[in-house]
Amino acid sequence: MLVRIIPVGTVSEKLLKEVSGGIENTLGIKTRVMENLVVPKESYNALRRQHDADKMIDLLCKNQVAQYIDRDLPALFITDADLYADKMNFAFAVEDPVYSVSIISMARLRTEFYGQGINLYLLGERVTKEAVHTLGHQLGLEHCFRPTCVMSPSPSAGDVDKKQKIMCRDCEVKASKVISLPR
DSSP states (O other), rough: OEEEEEEEEOOHHHHHHHHHHHHHHHOEEEEEEOOOBOGGGGGETTTEEEEHHHHHHHHHSSSSOOOOOOTTSOEEEESSSOOETTOOOSEEEEEEEEEEEEEEOOOOSGGGGGGGOHHHHHHHHHHHHHHHHHHHHHTTTTOOOTTTTOOOOSSHHHHHHSSOOOOHHHHHHHHTTTTTOOO
């Protein structure tokens, strides 16, 4: 398996390297950072001042860099745009396992969104956890009830902070049926 990490909008190289390393260290899955794509204007909802995540995924997947190739070559978009999905007010991440694609929004994972000072270390930790979480869903894992497991749901940034970057033992066992996890 090879995960194609595709930045959308303004995403630092340092953050991309951190997420790439986190995926490789945690899941043992190789990654490749692809060329940067522009945030599609057509996914923007002016009333909400947010982008529709599903519409953005559809638009981005039309680009040759992100087109569906195979389940073993998933695309992981990372964007600075604020996203919403379905009936949710916002989304940290949205995945479409059928087309092996996920998108992560950094907007509400940034400490400055909550009126705090810039903390790039915490942003990297949060985005990496969300990346491992969304890839876990693509591997067929469901949400976990253990709050420190990376597969636990994250309704708030505080919940993301409580999680570790790794899976609990039960989720590890389930994931190891699909991929070889590093020890």
